[in-house]
Amino acid sequence: MIRFESISKHNSHRILFLDASASLNRGEKVGLVGPNGAGKTTLFRMITGEELPDAGQVSIEKQVTIGYFNQDVGEMSGRSAVAEVMDGAGPVSSVAAELASLEAAMCDPDHPDMDAIIERYGEVQARFDELGGYELEGRAREVLAGLSFSQEMMDGDVGALSGGWKMRVALARILLMRPDAMLLDEPSNHLDIESLIWLEQFLKEYEGALLMTSHDREFMNRIVTKIIEIDGGSLNSYSGDYAFYEQQRALNEKQQQAQYERQQAMLAKELKFIERFKARASHASQVQSRVKKLDKIERVEPPRRRQTVTFDFPPAPRSGEDVAVLKNVHKGYGARTIYQGFDLTIRRRERWCVMGVNGAGKSTLLKLVAGVTEPDAGSVTVGASVKMGYFSQHAMDLLDGEDTVFESLERAFPLAGQGSLRALAGCFGFSGDDVEKRCRVLSGGEKARLVMAKMLFDPPNFLVLDEPTNHLDLDTKQMLIRALGSYEGTMLFVSHDRYFLAALSNRVLELTPEGIHQYGGGYTEYVARTGHEAPGLHS
Structure with missing residues (x-):
């Protein structure tokens, strides 16, 4: 459905991706992980076309709809939260806007063109109904209620909401849209535990493909069935949830370390032999064959250790009971x-x-x-x-x-x-x-x-x-x-x-x-x- 084919990308002096490949298939729920600055948001932006890879390509199947939620929600004001959410649902949103302005005009009994307004209202209402507008409003309210909005907040001016609540409105737009592929960059930020649990259930039941980042491991564990990890320019895929990925990554590191140590011991032994006998004519052919053998060996790299900083905080003084x-x-x-x-x-x-x-x-x-x-x-x-x-x-x-x-x-x-x-x-x-x-x-x-x-x-x-x-x-x-x-x-x-x-x-x-x-x-x-x-x- 969405494929990253040998992509490379650098950001000023840093290499984010180097000949990296991965895929997001239909119906898959994937967690995207990697340290801060590894390129998670860049990957999302390459899918939406906001950025292009320096080499390789991002291929997306034709007719696939994509919804992208990120932390930059932009300006919102002048209409209700419900209208803002419905605005993300395609053509029906512009019909809803016209319907609202006609309803406002009909409230003015002295309006000179009342007959024309009533006639137009009938046409627009029929079109709104045909596009499933009334069900859409019900669904929009359901999604907002799931994200802990009260009725007053749904109908009030979205501009009066705090940044965190506007973030929820932006998230609700994507959820209502139900695209073929949903890209969610930190959807769990700014959500209380009730909204998180509701969102968890919504995403489990969502039938499209999902690619998301989250700093909430419990949330990620309950939704994703595959992890794509950005690690030193590569994209590594793991089948399983976040807990499985952690175990598997640790196991892979352990195996790679053991393999590296075995090879280092073997190389040391061979080099010792070469050093010892290189001056002896009687061992010349043996030395030569060992040198050739070492040249051909593919070197095992030690595992790239993630920098995890630990800090021992000093003990706190004792308080009373x-x-x-x-x-x-x-x-x-x-x-x-x-x-x-x-x-x-x-x-x-x-x-x-x-x-x-x-x-x-x-x-x-x-x-x-x-x-x-x-x-x-x-x-x-x-x-x-x-x-x-x-x-x-x-x-x-x-x-x-x-x-x-x-x-x-x-x-x-x-x-x-x-x-x-x-x-x-x-x-x-x-x-x-x-x-x-x-x-x-x-x-x-x-x-x-x-x-x-x-x-x-x-x-x-x-x-x-x-x-x-x-x-x-x-x-x-x-x-x-x-x-x-x-x-x-x-x-x-x-x-x-x-x-x-x-x-x-x-x-x-x-x-x-x-x-x-x-x-x-x-x-x-x-x-x-x-x-x-x-x-x-x-x-």
Whole structure:
């Protein structure tokens, strides 16, 4: 269906692809993986024709429709979210737009051409019906509801939505279009856990071909049946999900290393023989034949090791037993009550993950504990010797835009050595010249990584984390899970990443309209006990 045939591509001085080949067949669901900057987005852009390979070709079967979702959603305003989503569905969208403008004109009783408008309205309505427009609107609303839109948000001006919600509108357009091949570049960013699970189900049932990247391994594992890996200019295909790919890659590396070592031992032995006997006439023919044999041997390369940076974070100081105590807390915004008589005690070394649908009060709880907001009644007490680190999206706005990444770290830790700060930066994805970038030009993800690095270099004993995994790639996320796995402090966190939740939580706080539930045991036990992966979802 889509084939990459011996493609080569370089980007300024970097070679992205070198004589690489792979294919996306009908109905296949493929995960595209590779380190940041390996060329994943470039591959998508070559399929859509926005970029061309320097050599080789990308061939696409005739009449194949392609839908491409990426993080650059462009401008959206002036119409409803539903209209914006339907706009991606081809000719029916322009008919819908005309229908809406005729309906607006018919609301004006003094309009001079009312008869002509009514006549035209009848024609357009018939055409809209013929194109399946009414079913399309129903489907558009269904997709938006799946992505957690309320009716008000669907019908309100799309321009009033935040960047994250506009991203969901752009994603909904592609899903409604149901093309023959869907290219999804990080569709799991900006989605809460309920929307993620809905999208997972949608993509499993989708009959077209799918090529996607995602920093959410659980999401990828449940959808893809094949992995295409970009590795040092090559495209390597693996049949199986992400977990199978990881095992297979590790096994391949191990086998290649063993093969390399065997060949190196054999070469050393042969070279030793040649060195020893090259001056002896009696062994001349043997030496000659061994030299020829060595010239013909195809050399085995050692496996290309992915650079995985590990960083040992210093231990956190010990806190008292009661880390945070909330007593009879009341909190609301306007007419909306979030908490009423809420009690919670967080003890040392507990790791609470907070679950709840949008608007349930997850971020509000974290703000109350962090002291960013006050309760309307009741008390929030932080215990003795507690040193808190609070990570939120707001923390990223506090970075000094004129500082470089390295200066920002140096300012925070003036006594730390250059080497350890560079190791810290590399650990959070700032390698080479990246440390010279000014904070004002950093992407949302880069800012999040920098704030997280500063927080963990001198770790607090109580981490309050609001969506810490947003924008983190798979390798950085894995490093963070490893570091926090051996962290001896206390945690209270919100995350939509189920792998992160399962790996790090040992308590669950579930916020539902029916009430607040506390569970001993982590996220995995919560799923087993409740039979669902998030509040309000039943499997």
